[in-house]
Amino acid sequence: MSVTIKDVAKFANVAPSTVSRVIANNPRISDKTKEKVRAAMKELGYHPNFIARSLANQSTQVLGLVTPGSSDVFFQNPFFPTVLRGLSVGAHEKQYALQMVTGQNDEDIYNGVIQMVQGGRVDGVVLLYSKVEDRILTYLRERNFPFVMIGKPYSFVNEITHVDNNNFQASKDAANFLLSLGHTRLAFIGGDVDLVVTVERLKGYKKALEEADIPIRQNYILHQSFLLEGGRTAVCELMELPLHERPTALLVADDLMALGVLNTLNSLGISVPEDLSVLSFNNVLFSEMARPPLSSVDINIYELGYHASKHLIKRIENHDEPFKRVIIEHKIVTRQSTGQA
């Protein structure tokens, strides 16, 4: 077996409790014994056992990460690695580890979260999404377990710490940008309607049209999953409209979907931005590598992750920490997929 605190104690001729205090750097231990104990630890190659510490402490220094049930789709989106990197950096700064729930569907994930939480595996949880009805959220709230959400809560906005963009405003800005280029036939291709981010971006789109006195047409509003394939399907649907009714600009709720859109348009012989402008969201790494390079609303994905873990840790370490709404800036990055109407 591994070398324990007791071994160190014997070796240094002190009590186990003293060793424990040295590890915690307790000020009431004399420098002399500290030295002696540290030497012993080094000599024996001692490393603290986190499991035992967790049991005594009732704290694990681990954050749980919860993906949406459709994790295969979620993983594929470049959003995920970027937000993960932010989470990782934020966690690392406070010496927290990251643990993921495994499972491919809602049921698996739900059970995974319960195991994590009840099993005491994690000190807190990050929800990497926001859904309209979410029993995981309900569960965490009921147990008053520390968690933060990336995205805007569907309800109880003031009782949930969350890190989000102002997606309503971002989408309104984006739509206004297209309007300012002279487009009036403006379609919206959104993601899963269960996701709050879709809802918010749709609202922003509608609001912008409304303020510009442009009637909202239901056949200009499409919903697909956040995937390449979704972009294709949506385009095909729009292009079945009679020529004079086709939109001249598309607002696409996700870059990956936009990539599918571009691809499909290309194979249909429709050129971007001459025939059709495309503006999307997220500004992931390959946006600028698309053909043509994608204009996209940068939502600072990394920051979303970073602040999420920072605030979660705050809530863990101070249970009375007030709920916060953290808004990350967005910015329209103009490239070559958008042009004058």
Place this chain on the structure above:
Amino acid sequence: MSVTIKDVAKFANVAPSTVSRVIANNPRISDKTKEKVRAAMKELGYHPNFIARSLANQSTQVLGLVTPGSSDVFFQNPFFPTVLRGLSVGAHEKQYALQMVTGQNDEDIYNGVIQMVQGGRVDGVVLLYSKVEDRILTYLRERNFPFVMIGKPYSFVNEITHVDNNNFQASKDAANFLLSLGHTRLAFIGGDVDLVVTVERLKGYKKALEEADIPIRQNYILHQSFLLEGGRTAVCELMELPLHERPTALLVADDLMALGVLNTLNSLGISVPEDLSVLSFNNVLFSEMARPPLSSVDINIYELGYHASKHLIKRIENHDEPFKRVIIEHKIVTRQSTGQA
């Protein structure tokens, strides 16, 4: 606090050990008491405490995931989410959780691994890469700690369980494919030379040329990090050659880099595949979305992850499990970035 085994015991009028046995589904407990205890557990909403269990068991049911030190780069590559999904599914099938080391550089990651391992946080470790000199590998081997590697070990190939493609053969196949199209001026753009995968793919490239009696030119061999930017730099370098010395085909060791290549070629007015063929590796999701769609060697990334966790768990659960070399199939997927010379 949470409801414990003792609470259940009291409620069901049995001893704590009986409850424990019911959880383990010990056959020596009568069906009647099992029912009684299970009813009590349900009634009280009992969930086992993993931490306590881990301490008693000396096992955590957690797998550790180790990324290369340059994790920011690694995360960005679509390879990562895909392999992660495979790992996740494999782990989930055996009820294992996944934990990641956090940290942005070699030093952080190294310390993170030591903490994970010595701290007893994980039962085993997956190395998601293979480097030429790797002290993490050395450490794990010295401690005889269960681990598997994704990729080919630089040394001790027969003493390390690993899941890999035959990258030598894959690269040779790929080069031969280009040769069969009539290309003779064939360049290789590889990744980080510290990575074994780069080394293997370079070897395969060289071997194919050698067998075709084509001399190897050092200025046709470039190395960049696995990133979009790397593709750009490499192309610029090659295009500085006099026209008649320029390669007519590129073998690129990574799709992401190939995307950068395509992009740069486009802006230089060089058309693919008419002027130059491009063949890359990995066949990640967006390969077919590139312009033109990328011909790529599919290496079954998902399978790499899936088998890695499966075999790691085998090693954990049976410490005498022999070392294995698991080879995942590869296949050239021809799209529009390759053509006759």
Place this chain on the structure above:
DNA sequence: TTGTACGCGTTATCAC
């Protein structure tokens, strides 16, 4: 078939 008692490696609360 079930109960008792101890150990897993720490931390924390007392004493001294």
Place this chain on the structure above:
DNA sequence: GTGATAACGCGTACAA
């Protein structure tokens, strides 16, 4: 300042 001792929640010999 430092040393016993009791938790933390569970698994498991050993008894009964």
